[in-house]
Amino acid sequence: MTVVGVVVEYNPFHNGHAFHLQEARRVTGADTVVAVMSGYFLQRGEPAVVPRRLRTEMALLEGADIVVELPYAFSSQHASIFARGAVSILHQLGADYLCFGSEAGTIEPFLALASFLKEHRTEYDTHVRYFSRLGYSYPRAASSAFKALSPSADLPDMAEPNNSLGLHYIQAVQSLGASMVPVTIKRTGAAFHDKELPSKHIASATAIRHKLTYESPASVEPYMPASSFSLLSNYAGKAPLVQWEHYFPFLQAKLLTVSSKHLSTMYEAEEGLERLLAKHARSESFSVMMKEAKTKRYTMTRLQRACIQILLGVTKSEMAGAMTDGQPQYMRLLGMTAAGRRYLQHRKKSFTIPLKTSIPGKKTGQALLEERAAVTYYLPFPASKNERWKEEYTLPPVIL
Incomplete structure (x- = not known):
């Protein structure tokens, strides 16, 4: 079996995500697609617009075979910790490939960039500290430090968010000694931060969320797969779309x-x-x-x-x-297809950390933070639904 892994948030799932899953499977020839998905709170410091169980179902209906949660301890962190947590899980699950979207669209520049930064690590870190002392934000300090090294123009533009994450994925693969091969697919359609919906059928998740804040779900229907839109619109009639x-x-x-x-x-x-x-x-x-x-x-x-x-x-x-060894302490299975179930049955004896379908009993470390995230996420919900966190937190995985 050939397995390709993707790191996702699906906030919410849209046509660009469906394209990424299709291309990830096509370019790698994978039999199985594994998605490591953030749960309630996301990497840019935002709550997910809909609960993780609904986003899991969206992913499975559109091409993912297995969805595993990225624990809260990693999901709301800066890029290096976020990437290391996700790549650690894909490594555990035996992914042969890691496929991410990027503005660059080809993997060779990323590999060259990782080598370049490894070679100039001491000098780079010195520049980052210098620019930080000038009062720069970390992203700006890192970008300025990179430019100070006079890199080749062929290297990816690290000011682009997906390029930056792609670099951290590759660095995580290398630091973990994982055998998975990184590949990238060029982003199509809207830019990452675009708030306006384009005329074409692929919009950014930012634009979709922005539209959902001020208009009805019907306004984003052209930009989502039919199955995802149906789930979103049905859900929106019963509970808030969180912001x-x-x-x-x-x-x-x-x-x-x-x-x-x-x-x-x-x-x-x-x-x-x-x-x-x-x-x-x-x-x-x-x-x-x-x-x-x-x-x-x-x-x-x-x-x-x-x-x-x-x-x-x-x-x-x-x-x-919760981060004593800098890696996930367990894997939480959120959902799977029949093909995903077959793969897990084939692979499960090789796992060195537990694969859990629920997290009952006494909780410590990462599991304790995960439960706290679940409780907090549901605080704004109507009283009749405020206890839904228990149900979503303890229900078995979604199975298609």
């Missing part, structure tokens, strides 16, 4: 009532960032607070990730305990 504003009252309560000393113990609370957020916590909305708090040093993504950790009450010591 940060739903959590703002809960975040405000913490920022305004918890002592500054305790806030400073939160994971991601560095260099007084927690005081900056508390200073603007009386803003009229989450989006206004972010605009007021954003500085040259702190990007929107950095602020949002800090907000998630404060919202969940994750301390530095808790995250350190």
